[in-house]
Amino acid sequence: MTEIKFTYFDFKAVGEPIRLLMKYGGIDFVDNRIKYEDWPKIKSTMPYGQVPILEMDGKVVHQSTAIARYFAKRVKLVGDNVWEEMEIDAVVDTINDFRSKIQACFYEKDAAVKETRKVPLFQETIPFYIGKFEELAKNNNGHLAVGKLTWADFCFVGILDFLNKVTETNLIGGCPNLEKLVQNVTSIPTIKAWIDVRPKTDI
Amino acid sequence: MTEIKFTYFDFKAVGEPIRLLMKYGGIDFVDNRIKYEDWPKIKSTMPYGQVPILEMDGKVVHQSTAIARYFAKRVKLVGDNVWEEMEIDAVVDTINDFRSKIQACFYEKDAAVKETRKVPLFQETIPFYIGKFEELAKNNNGHLAVGKLTWADFCFVGILDFLNKVTETNLIGGCPNLEKLVQNVTSIPTIKAWIDVRPKTDI
Numbered sequence: 149m150t151e152i153k154f155t156y157f158d159f160k161a162v163g164e165p166i167r168l169l170m171k172y173g174g175i176d177f178v179d180n181r182i183k184y185e186d187w188p189k190i191k192s193t194m195p196y197g198q199v200p201i202l203e204m205d206g207k208v209v210h211q212s213t214a215i216a217r218y219f220a221k222r223v224k225l226v227g228d229n230v231w232e233e234m235e236i237d238a239v240v241d242t243i244n245d246f247r248s249k250i251q252a253c254f255y256e257k258d259a260a261v262k263e264t265r266k267v268p269l270f271q272e273t274i275p276f277y278i279g280k281f282e283e284l285a286k287n288n289n290g291h292l293a294v295g296k297l298t299w300a301d302f303c304f305v306g307i308l309d310f311l312n313k314v315t316e317t318n319l320i321g322g323c324p325n326l327e328k329l330v331q332n333v334t335s336i337p338t339i340k341a342w343i344d345v346r347p348k349t350d351i
Numbered sequence: 352m353t354e355i356k357f358t359y360f361d362f363k364a365v366g367e368p369i370r371l372l373m374k375y376g377g378i379d380f381v382d383n384r385i386k387y388e389d390w391p392k393i394k395s396t397m398p399y400g401q402v403p404i405l406e407m408d409g410k411v412v413h414q415s416t417a418i419a420r421y422f423a424k425r426v427k428l429v430g431d432n433v434w435e436e437m438e439i440d441a442v443v444d445t446i447n448d449f450r451s452k453i454q455a456c457f458y459e460k461d462a463a464v465k466e467t468r469k470v471p472l473f474q475e476t477i478p479f480y481i482g483k484f485e486e487l488a489k490n491n492n493g494h495l496a497v498g499k500l501t502w503a504d505f506c507f508v509g510i511l512d513f514l515n516k517v518t519e520t521n522l523i524g525g526c527p528n529l530e531k532l533v534q535n536v537t538s539i540p541t542i543k544a545w546i547d548v549r550p551k552t553d554i
Contacts, residue, residue, distance in 0.1 A: 196445065196483065197479075207434075209437055209438060209441050210441060210445075211440065211441035211444040211445065213440070213444055214437050214438075214440035214441040214443075214444055215437065215441075217436075217437065217440055218433055218434070218436070218437035218440075221433045221436075222433065230421055230424045230425065231421070233420075233421070233424075234412055234417050234418065234420065234421035235412060235417075237414065237416070237417035237420055237421075238412050238413060238414035238417040238418075240417075241414040241416055241417055242399065242413075242414065248451075252455075276400075280399065
């Protein structure tokens, strides 16, 4: 059988949706976790200076969303037609936009600039996006797209711990439909079993 | 026949890959162009405060890459299998990363910060990414992925005028394989015909 090697930091963050998809589908993989302190010496060995990467059959692919979509197709968590696939893709890209806006604030090195950016982030950006996601979860029966479990749900649930930790908030507090979404994903037996045994990390 | 309405600024930028894909496949669409000065009053009417959007059958979808991938499937410019689709997706996301890094510099409002950011952008980021794209184009016979024409080529060629104008450079100057890529796309009869008649815009 083809060995699948998945390399990322010892974080959940953008790697975890991919791990969840593989675990959901019973796909065996080598869960290769880089220590963050080793990154400076590893970075130059990565094809685009980035992780995660996926290694299979002597090939290497980067880009977390592309890798997640690949496994989503393999484990059949995609749409039933090209329109539905677009709707799911749009939600995934919106989750990525939301993450990027949070990172653009919290990764800012200038402390004064960071504080300035926090104001619109917490007053406008986060309520806007969380409101949109809550509305999607309400309209899609505890899922984010096309009224059923898809890889968009895994992208949201997989990244949520990271976003909560970075923002030091519970982003979905007071959002019953997003809480239902998290429950819908984390109660899947294969996912629950993974959460029980996976390395414990803050982000 | 279902009317397709595509709404974006009167720019090429991230809208043009989608227009190119529709033109390539002979898909009729309403090319609805917003004047940039009208954007403040239109923004709040957009589902996520963003363009482009696609309207079809009473539904509205945003996210440029999701829309482009949808039309790529319709006009058969995708991979032959899920692995190839991932390789193409990874290239598209890398083009988006490259654009984001350029925008993060040039959209900076603080003039001093912008000048500071230009140094690593021009000395490191642009040469790194253009070098990678040139290598891909060399290894894929004048295309960016899987050795044939795909929607990744349309994403690169569609955004290139915008990136050149913003950076005030010819990003692919001295890159014969990227020049071949541009030629491979712009010499397609349906694309050439569109370029001849499309509204002339700087970006």
